[in-house]
Amino acid sequence: MLQSKAFMKKTRRGQVVKVVREHYLRDDISCGAIFCQSCEKESACLSSSAPNILIVDTNVTLHHIDLLENNAIDDVVILSVVLEEVKNRNLSVYNRIRALCSNPMRRFFVFANEHHKDTFVKTMPGESPNDRNDRAIRSASLWYQKHLGQGPPILLLTNDIENKRKALQEGICTETVQSYVESLGRPELFDLVAQVCDSSLAEMDIEDSRPSKKKLIYPEHRPMSEITSGLQQRIFHQGKLRVNRYNPIEAYVNSESIDEEIIIYGRINMNRAFEGDVVAVELLPEDQWKEGNTLKLIEDEEDEVEEKVGLAPDSVDAAPTSLQAKPGDFGSKIGSRTCGRVVGIIKRNWHSYCGSLEPMPMPAGVGGAVNALFVASDRRIPKIRIQTRQLGNLLDKRILVAVDSWDISLRYPLGHYVKTIGDIGDRATESEVLMIENDINNRPFSEQVLACLPPLPWSVSQDDLKCNYREDIRHIRVFSVDPPGMYQIREANQMIEEFMLAANISVAEKILKHYPLCALLRRHPIPTPKMLEPLIRTAAAVGVKLDITSSKSLADSLDNALGNNDPYFNKLIRILATRCMTQAVYFSSGELTPPEYYHYGLAAALYTHFTSPIRRYADVIVHRLLAAALGLFKLPAVFHDKVQLNSLADNLNFRHRNAQMASRASVELHTLIYFRNRPTDAEARIVKIRSNGFIVFVPKFGIEGPVYLTPKAKDNNGEESCKNSADWIVDEEQQRISTRDGKRVYMVLDVVHVHIEVIEPQPNRSKLVLTLLK
Amino acid sequence: MALEFISPEGLRLDGRRPAEIRQLRANLGVIDKADGSATFEMGNTKVIAAVYGPHEVQNRSQQLLDQALVKCEYSMANFSTGDRRRKQKGDRRSVEISLVIRQSMEAAIMTHLLPRTQIDIFVHVLQADGGTRSACINAASLALADAGIPMRDIVASCASGYLNNTPLLDLNYLEDSGGGPDVTIALLPKLDKITLLQMDAKLPLEMFEKVFELGNKGCVAIANYMRNVLLENTKDLAFARGVVKV
Numbered sequence A: 001m002l003q004s005k006a007f008m009k010k011t012r013r014g015q016v017v018k019v020v021r022e023h024y025l026r027d028d029i030s031c032g033a034i035f036c037q038s039c040e041k042e043s044a045c046l047s048s049s050a051p052n053i054l055i056v057d058t059n060v061t062l063h064h065i066d067l068l069e070n071n072a073i074d075d076v077v078i079l080s081v082v083l084e085e086v087k088n089r090n091l092s093v094y095n096r097i098r099a100l101c102s103n104p105m106r107r108f109f110v111f112a113n114e115h116h117k118d119t120f121v122k123t124m125p126g127e128s129p130n131d132r133n134d135r136a137i138r139s140a141s142l143w144y145q146k147h148l149g150q151g152p153p154i155l156l157l158t159n160d161i162e163n164k165r166k167a168l169q170e171g172i173c174t175e176t177v178q179s180y181v182e183s184l185g186r187p188e189l190f191d192l193v194a195q196v197c198d199s200s201l202a203e204m205d206i207e208d209s210r211p212s213k214k215k216l217i218y219p220e221h222r223p224m225s226e227i228t229s230g231l232q233q234r235i236f237h238q239g240k241l242r243v244n245r246y247n248p249i250e251a252y253v254n255s256e257s258i259d260e261e262i263i264i265y266g267r268i269n270m271n272r273a274f275e276g277d278v279v280a281v282e283l284l285p286e287d288q289w290k291e292g293n294t295l296k297l298i299e300d301e302e303d304e305v306e307e308k309v310g311l312a313p314d315s316v317d318a319a320p321t322s323l324q325a326k327p328g329d330f331g332s333k334i335g336s337r338t339c340g341r342v343v344g345i346i347k348r349n350w351h352s353y354c355g356s357l358e359p360m361p362m363p364a365g366v367g368g369a370v371n372a373l374f375v376a377s378d379r380r381i382p383k384i385r386i387q388t389r390q391l392g393n394l395l396d397k398r399i400l401v402a403v404d405s406w407d408i409s410l411r412y413p414l415g416h417y418v419k420t421i422g423d424i425g426d427r428a429t430e431s432e433v434l435m436i437e438n439d440i441n442n443r444p445f446s447e448q449v450l451a452c453l454p455p456l457p458w459s460v461s462q463d464d465l466k467c468n469y470r471e472d473i474r475h476i477r478v479f480s481v482d483p484p485g486m487y488q489i490r491e492a493n494q495m496i497e498e499f500m501l502a503a504n505i506s507v508a509e510k511i512l513k514h515y516p517l518c519a520l521l522r523r524h525p526i527p528t529p530k531m532l533e534p535l536i537r538t539a540a541a542v543g544v545k546l547d548i549t550s551s552k553s554l555a556d557s558l559d560n561a562l563g564n565n566d567p568y569f570n571k572l573i574r575i576l577a578t579r580c581m582t583q584a585v586y587f588s589s590g591e592l593t594p595p596e597y598y599h600y601g602l603a604a605a606l607y608t609h610f611t612s613p614i615r616r617y618a619d620v621i622v623h624r625l626l627a628a629a630l631g632l633f634k635l636p637a638v639f640h641d642k643v644q645l646n647s648l649a650d651n652l653n654f655r656h657r658n659a660q661m662a663s664r665a666s667v668e669l670h671t672l673i674y675f676r677n678r679p680t681d682a683e684a685r686i687v688k689i690r691s692n693g694f695i696v697f698v699p700k701f702g703i704e705g706p707v708y709l710t711p712k713a714k715d716n717n718g719e720e721s722c723k724n725s726a727d728w729i730v731d732e733e734q735q736r737i738s739t740r741d742g743k744r745v746y747m748v749l750d751v752v753h754v755h756i757e758v759i760e761p762q763p764n765r766s767k768l769v770l771t772l773l774k
Numbered sequence B: 001m002a003l004e005f006i007s008p009e010g011l012r013l014d015g016r017r018p019a020e021i022r023q024l025r026a027n028l029g030v031i032d033k034a035d036g037s038a039t040f041e042m043g044n045t046k047v048i049a050a051v052y053g054p055h056e057v058q059n060r061s062q063q064l065l066d067q068a069l070v071k072c073e074y075s076m077a078n079f080s081t082g083d084r085r086r087k088q089k090g091d092r093r094s095v096e097i098s099l100v101i102r103q104s105m106e107a108a109i110m111t112h113l114l115p116r117t118q119i120d121i122f123v124h125v126l127q128a129d130g131g132t133r134s135a136c137i138n139a140a141s142l143a144l145a146d147a148g149i150p151m152r153d154i155v156a157s158c159a160s161g162y163l164n165n166t167p168l169l170d171l172n173y174l175e176d177s178g179g180g181p182d183v184t185i186a187l188l189p190k191l192d193k194i195t196l197l198q199m200d201a202k203l204p205l206e207m208f209e210k211v212f213e214l215g216n217k218g219c220v221a222i223a224n225y226m227r228n229v230l231l232e233n234t235k236d237l238a239f240a241r242g243v244v245k246v
């Protein structure tokens, strides 16, 4: 049977065209029930002993994925119409529901209702896509009821009142998620149920903050139609919201429709957007661009604006992104920059966050639901209000929480508890938190993966010796230099590095020659003069002239920047240089032109990662390419699939970056643990001058962070007073800060002495602070 | 994320399974003026073909003494694609496709039986949704049969491709734009002879074999369909002339 789907589509060039697509309806789609008499059973998993066979609608899938993932829920039919909607709205939930459907331990079945001849529904004139999809879900539910008449009852889970009413009318058994979970009689599942806006909560929240400002806290998001036309007319700009890591009430949006980066200042202007959300932004009138700084002080008293002490970047790869290195991180002028406000959210980036509950007294009575505020470890994430029946268990734990909704009348978004990670402050728990936050999978290898390995104990067999692609080098004396020992044998170290580079370069040349369209290479983009500006200015301030015409000339002038008998001078200049550059990235050679292959940091025309296949997946890929280039093995299929190869390169870059962030965060965690009971004084070097202080680098510990010259005392109103700041004069050109009387002067690269200690300004959020020793 | 061309449930975006062809439709004798004509539809791809001849060679210098001269002109309606762009006649792609159609038809026509004559084939794409080349060949083949031109066999054509690590038969436009290889085959099924084999990307040999085999099967299925259309048409004609009594 054939249906045609016609719809209007906007092309990249902005034309609107009518697209007609064929849509085939079939009679060979299985219902997925093991006990079904008429359907093919190859992939069937729904069991006859289930109390219910559940069908979930799109919003239930999107918002209650944590509940669905719980083992208590099984025998679920996921309709293809739901999958499609989920995929469009939240890719991460889509991947999770897909994982459930393919997990042989679970009983989730995908029913292709959109291609089944008896369940497909055609859009009626005037019907909205939402209504049509709800009708498709009901049509499939009804079909299941008839089709599996003898089996367990079919239950449609929906929280949509209208959909529920119609379902009941059509004779479909239906319940809301809340009432279904209650009927299961398992209280531990309650916390997993997503929170939707509820008026009693709204009132409570307002009482919490300021009684004068009742009702609405945030402006309404504009309707999608208005946003679409606004984007077309360039009144609005679309882009991904990036929250400042050091100042969570400041965010940036880069949009293709405007050259400059747009700053979003304050929670009201951010208007409930989260880090990573795709948003529509409207520019503020130019005269309001200058008010940014004052705004931040009055609006959000509890979110202090402060930079974190952290690990100093030490290699090209560890260099922070341009965002983290923004000059406006703290105390700098933002008046001259484009400011805007969020008018709508095009795509949410909501997922689960690690953190802990804000301390609160235990309420009287037992077992009741309590509202608690969750504070994420990632400071870019706002506090999240959750409901829990196990407050006593959670207060001293690191937990995972997912966001559900954020109403205009609520200061904070609503979310729900997902799982407990462990005790706060516990080394293993905190390490686990770092892994989760950086999306690193540290689950044990699956059976399938382990099955790829030869059985243990393994030894070299006769077959291995006969293999034409193996060579026996056991007669050659081999030794290894492990990284910890490397410091003692500097020359060897140096030599190994050169050999590694040479090996990587020659492999890159070989695979590119054989596979010009699909060689996996690594490039490091040439920094623009604008990116290098802070470096040149700082260097000039201390009398060093850098030649940036090429990476070679820059490397040479960095080599020559020695300073007078100052052992750290050169290292500092290098740290500054590293910070100006972007990350090196993996890519497929077919995607770029040869000049773009250049690796700036290594001054190499071609580069790849080949030498460490046991610890880097990129090297495994490159080994496969090399093996194919040498004619030893066939080239795997993925190299012929451009799309798949690109997503592989993207994933490598994403994972590489996450691994780096996790590794840095782990060192920072251990630094924090080290200093916890060990306040220490140390020598530090100024690396950047700011309006109310400077950033220092502590060479002995490799850490970096801000030192404030003007103490940030809070007065009675909770407002920060910076009355001293007028006493300091900053010369950005010279990178120097001095008192008005000129008695105290600090310049970039100056030596200062700092006190390092751990404080806990907010409960469960200890941090390292650096203070100046007079 | 890369577009999912085949769901884990084994269905393509339009609901077909990997080895299924789109719905086929064909009509013969759609243009009265022509000696033979046909429309051929593969899903939303729709083409019309007209055949004139055999007739005297127009340009005497081109006349062949031992066989017929076959000419082919391919064109595409401006309204055939979504953007309705005005396309130039005689661009490289049209010239190439004209040549491809002519060559596969020449392999089927018994040109040696018609020396010093000319056969003109016109193929026009009315709606394009992937696989236009194949649809053109199939339409031309039916139009030639409709014109009563002696042929060794009917030529049937089908495309196949390779996406998400799966060989796919008869790609539609969306799948065609998926960046994978696209193999077009034209087959003389009774003789089991390939008259056209085109591929526009690299594919390792063992995968190519699978894709090729699938395309071949597609051609056989399409040839069977075309044979039925011709058979029905002959019956209709016979009925119209009163040869068959009901």
Ligand SMILES: [Zn+2]
Residues within 6 Å of the ligand: A030, A031, A032, A033, A036, A037, A038, A039, A147
């Ligand atoms: Zn069934």
